[in-house]
Amino acid sequence: MPAALVCRDTGTRYPLDTPIWRSPAVAPVDSVTPAGLLDIDWPVDASTFPREAIAKRPATMWRYREALPIPAGVEVTLGEGMTPLLAVPERVLESVGALGGSSGTIRPGSQMLLKLDSLHPSGSYKDRGVSVMVSQCRRLGLSHVVEDSSGNAGSSFALYCAAAGIACDIYVPEATSPAKLTQVLTSGARLVRVPGDRQATSDAIWEAAQRHYYVSHAWNPFFFHGTKTFAFEVCEQLGWKAPEAVVVPTGNGTLLLGCWIGFEELRRAGVIDRVPKLIAVQAAHCAPLAGATAFSHTVAEGIAIPRPIRREQCLAAVRDTGGRVVTVSEADTVAALRAAIRAGLYIEPTCATALAATAQLRDLSGTIVLAITGHGLKTNDTIAKLLA
């Protein structure tokens, strides 16, 4: 069957160039009810990953162009992707309590690696999803889009829409970090600050999303087909081998699900024979994937999502890959942040949760990749308050 947008509720298929972000076959309910969610059915085979040709292409995520659902010539790119993969410094592992076993080290032959997606044009991994999403907007000939965000997706959309000459309205919670707001404001996007928590922002945009194309990183499936390049890169950087596990700070699950889609595509194409365990990390203060129903403030602002719209899909990704959901305390997150920065890694508190989680992963062996999703400069004020 040809590639298509597929309604998760009815199975209805739509051509990829249909300007929809949810399925018209299902009546809309509200911002937290997953009615009419779409996925992309993207067929792969052995020709999807021409490894020798890929090796000769520029070091951006568009080197996997056969695997991306965007026709050649409409890409909106700022050079995203091919971020470094490097070992977690030993002293960071030691301070976060990741060293276990009788020898006091991670198991022989095992390694923990950081994928520095913080080193992206806008300063977060969101650029992967946004590059594909804004390319799709260009393909559809759109001139005005809307998005809501805890900050990083919004700042990324604002910059990529500026590059593409597309107007965008970005809705954010009032308490969003100033650096992220500055990125939105100075790029020419319209910033809408919504009083209340992240959920209040999703509710506020719902009405605008009925009138404009909603580039939601949670609803719109094109986003996941950008974040899936994280999996392709990890695999290529490991010599076209899958790691044992990937540890992902998770709110709405756009990187978690991108990893699931990406590694699954590599498996279906015959490049790898098994999908890594996917470990979803949440702040204990906001852990709906762990079944929590009470929520309170967390320093991990990027993953403070009490009601993720794709919760069932996130749980399936964890379950089907033999992974798990790990929750981490505020104190352990701050301790991991301090250890990371003292080892030279200036990262957002949100992604320090991945480092903090490693204390609960000492039973794993082999190669474990931690997603470092956002740059510390995005949250300078918070870091100063927490650590200075």
Ligand SMILES: Cc1ncc(COP(=O)(O)O)c(C=O)c1O
């Ligand atoms: C730095 C950072 N890490 C991780 C995430 C989590 O992404 P998601 O909500 O799609 O799971 C976010 C989301 O904003 C983020 O800003």
